[in-house]
Amino acid sequence: NPETLLRTLLREQVLVPHYTDEIDLATMPNKPNDVYFLEFSNHPDRAHALTSLAPFYRVDAISRIHFGGHILVVRHLVRREASAVP
DSSP states (O other), X not given: OTTTOOXXXXXXXXXOOOOOOHHHHHHOSSOOSEEXXXXXXXXXXXXXXXXXXXXXXXXXXXXXXXXXXXXXXXXXXXXXXXXXXX
């Protein structure tokens, strides 16, 4: 619930995250304006996945969460503006 910030079984006025991988995101015709790229410490191909999105997105902010010996890196990516064609 966006007002109480508590979990709910209601289906109205809720936040529903959309998950995708970098391959599907790179091929989407209507890319979202911003995305959150999650880097898990047990995923070995982090650098390649992020590099594949560089033509479409720039990194706006980075957060690191440490818990139980693991690190989750969250990168807020913002869509690059399309270049103007003369």
